[in-house]
Amino acid sequence: MPAFLTAGRLRAAAVAVVAVVLVLLPLVSSPYVNYQVTTMAVFAVALLGLNVVMGYAGQVSLGQSAFVGIGAYVAGYGTLNGWPVLLSFVVACLLPAVVGMLVALAAARLRGLALAMVTIALPIVGTPVAKRLSDVTGGSQGLTVSWLEPPSWVALADDQWRYYVVVLIALGVFLLTRNLVRGRVGRSFAIVRDNEAVALSMGISPYRTKVLAFTLASTIGGASGFLYLAVVQYTSPETLSFGTSINLVVAMVIGGTGSLVGAVLGAVYYVLVPVLAGQLDASRTALLSGAVLLLVLFVLPGGLVSLPRRVHQLLTARRRRSATTPPGAPDGQAGTPALTSDGVAP
């Protein structure tokens, strides 16, 4: 590799390329593509939140959809009642944060299956509650809004404006989370996931750390709910259903657990695979999605994010094999025997 291609410069170049693509993309592509990419940004944020609690802090959460749903409902309610957008956003983050923290204060004492059961309760209880509170949530019909249109001084179409708003907020959330998981707090998440006895002796309270991770996950989930409403302009009890939670967990594992890039890849999978499978055969979307899931898990247990490492592994393994076997000699017959015995007395 040439000397000027240092890891730091490569990364800077990659970031620059991604930034240029993100800025130019909505200007050159169709409204449909913009909508899909914006949806990916929404679910990348939802998966990021899930990753904080499951990937980084190692606590099972099957309730992430509840926080996305609450965030979306708050944003919808705020819009219909004429709140400023900023206020809607803040409340859409804070209300899920409070709910998440209250649940975590009780649930963080549990582990494994018991913890998973408590987190399941959120979407299971949330769906009928959302249907009941029809004054606020619009009941089974859900809330339909029409908001976040470009201001008059911006010469952008709806889809382009929403793309920029959503991607910008998503980038902000990713940046804050990246800072968090790399320093003091990130290390405390990792050790609570890996070994609670060590965490204790390092001055870390596993309980407090888990409550923090759950609270952050629900805050970020709420933010993604806000973004969801910005793109889809509609939310219903379906958004916070248990099925959505499971799909989010699947997408997180497919993308790569405990990885920021994995959250993005998981979101691409979450949005793209149903679309592609539907185009192949609309009646077998679920079957095809399931097949892709199995294939990815079989070939890449570490998720899509581990693809470069896996390719590198396979390549070096092949190179090593061709280097150690002399040309023409069949395997295992070249050179001297591995073990010989000669003149061994009984």
Place this chain on the structure above:
Amino acid sequence: MTAETPDLAREVHDARWSEMTEDARPVAGVPALRVDDVTLRFGGIRVLDGVSFDVAPRTVFGLVGPNGAGKTSLFNCISGHYRPNSGSILLEGVETLRAPAWRMARLGLARTFQHPALQLGETVLENVLLGAHSRLPGGPLAWSLRLPSTSKAERASRAEALELLERTGLRWAAHARAGELSHGLHKAVELCRALMSHPRLLLLDEPAAGLSHGEVDRFVETVATVRADLGLTIVVVEHHMGLISAITDRVMVLDHGAKLMEGTAAQAQVDPRVVEAYLGREAVEDEPA
């Protein structure tokens, strides 16, 4: 990114050493650790039975005894991982049993584990940095916003971690994944992690377990230097009598959860009660006079 310049490392080093000596100045007459009449029961089994001892500041104290004597249980009581049923444990005169276990690091206590509990997928440096947790300032908001205070503290701990690795001869491994190192090196990394919290009392749980002769010798050397430099008080649980003789000032022998004797390692080795506890009564009686 990381400021690993010698200047900064030096600065941190000097600041730390003076701070440490300041901190470690013993209050006259107060033992670094006092264990007073500690009893621990698991169900109906009495694991520790009214154990008492004092550890003087800046000394190395050994806990020895046959398997199942309760050494590790006592150790876990001191570190806060177990809660004794009765008795008290004072760290520099401060009762620790009222504080939650995770507060112990802030009271100046650090420990290593019998089976080094490192994060094998992380780099050695990240593993050592974990030890700085209780000293680093700022909460989640400050860290996600990367406030200057957090960045500065992070840089300083990185420099300090690298310097600690340098002192234990592990600087070369700082950026290797911990899983790539040998068991013996894991023990050294764990020691660095424990030292990162600036402890005044260091607990070592069977530091020689699984080490080769050469590694034990190196470990003894390392302990001697850090102890001299940092003014540490050390409590060590160990089977390896060579290590016990080499590093301890005093030892306490435990048997069946009770204190058998306390004295120097040399005294313990010739004490008939200790010999009997290790070898059994018959062996002692059979021995020609």
